[in-house]
Amino acid sequence: MALTHSPEALRAEGIRKSFGSLEVLKGVDLTACKGDVIAIIGGSGSGKSTLLRCLNLLEHPTAGSLRIDGEEVGLTPDGRGHLGAASNAQIRRIRTKLAMVFQSFNLWSHMTLLENVTEVPVRVLGIPRDKATVEAMELLDRVGLADKANVYPAFLSGGQQQRGAIARALAVQPKVMLFDEPTSALDPELVGEVLKVITSLAEEGRTMILVTHEMGFARDVANHVVFLRDGLVEEQGLPAQVLGNPKSERLARFLGNVGRTSDHSTDYGRQ
């Protein structure tokens, strides 16, 4: 990130978040320049999902500031001790620039795959249906699901659903894509197909922030790794340095544990 000179796509500063008396994020800074692929790693409960959800205000942070695509997000106290969007119109517009891919896919189950992909372009972004349909078919083709366009999500495998969810995210032409453990809910044999799609997105220079437990994947795809522990960034930097040569003992221990528990993490997408 600091290495590149491309313009800033997302900047979060001093993000704090409490649930009741539990302080989950204790002041986190995160900057993504155009083309950055940032991997967020950390133990369970370290606040990775919460951080990601604060970036599009699915979760209201307790403190902090957000800049997306050069635009400051207006934040104002929401009456419950957190910061909500100052303008509903602005946050909706900004959310269409940040597409999220969820661990549990969350495709809309009463819509076909094609309808899932065209819903937001047509009804939120106002793109004509014909044009949106053509683009959606291209995206489905790209994630290998052209033949499933008229299938409902319940009739797809987890891997297919997640690739569909990625197509839905791509359809809004996001400035930054947010992935929250996109492969954690998948059977091991379906992980590779999804990681392959994400890798191809990274290769074409898309800006992405992804929470992942796949260390091998993070090393190959990310250009920056952030280790979150206990609501703070404990260590960050180049993947080779952070993952290969950790400075803090906690990160070393964390990497040791992950290495032992996930064997398939290195052989994603390699035929």
Add this chain to the structure above:
Amino acid sequence: MSETNLTAAQAPVVASGRSEPTIGLWGWVILAVAFAYAGYAMRWDWLLDWYPQLIRGLGTTMLLLATTVFLGMLLAIPIGLVQVFGPRWLSIPARAFCTVIRGTPLLLQLWLLYYGLGSLFPQFPAIRDSFLWPYLRQAWPYAVLSLTLSYAAYEGEVFRGAFAGVPKGQLEAARSFGMSPWHSFRRIWFPQAFHRALPTLAGETILQLKATPLVATITVMDIYSVAAQVRQQTYLTYEPLLVISVVYIIVAMGLLKLFATLTNTRYMRAPN
């Protein structure tokens, strides 16, 4: 609750609209004997004099059903909704409304409204002078009101469960893609909740049909009250009741068919 459970639990309701159960050879024989007996031993000449009233009565019954199901549903949606995500000052009254209405006999509610409210209104000159008075003097507004409230209370409960059953993650996805709350309600939340509720709505609507004869007790001329008139004037007991029984069965079967065609379960995995 998964959609497969829901369809499985409601299977009897939907199934009767989907697959035609055959009554078999003996069924037909028994039916033929029953009709032969009815034609031979019972009197049907009164039908010639009474069928216009019967048809008008059926019209009243159907109008009452359609109006109260429609209005009841309109009420039930917010009643269900506020119980799922509304503030307490809305969700508590909504829950109380459902509990009270579902916990008391419909006949009682009907009489309380008709005799209670109906005799209270004339004491207020403002009401007596208002343009509503010509209607409030009649019985049918009270019938519509009490049947609507009853349907709303039962359906409010159904919608509460149906709204709560839509996976949270799908609503979150809608929000994360910049949909407004109304957009996400209209396009994601409501359609799925409605599909979940439909099988139960079919059954509840038939119960509503069978509750309509109660309005005869407050002088609304539905099909049942016509049958009661026939009995008084012709001293025939069974014939008019048999006729309207057949009418109710036909209407109920039609309703099941209607709901079965409305029910879109294409996107749900068939229970296996």
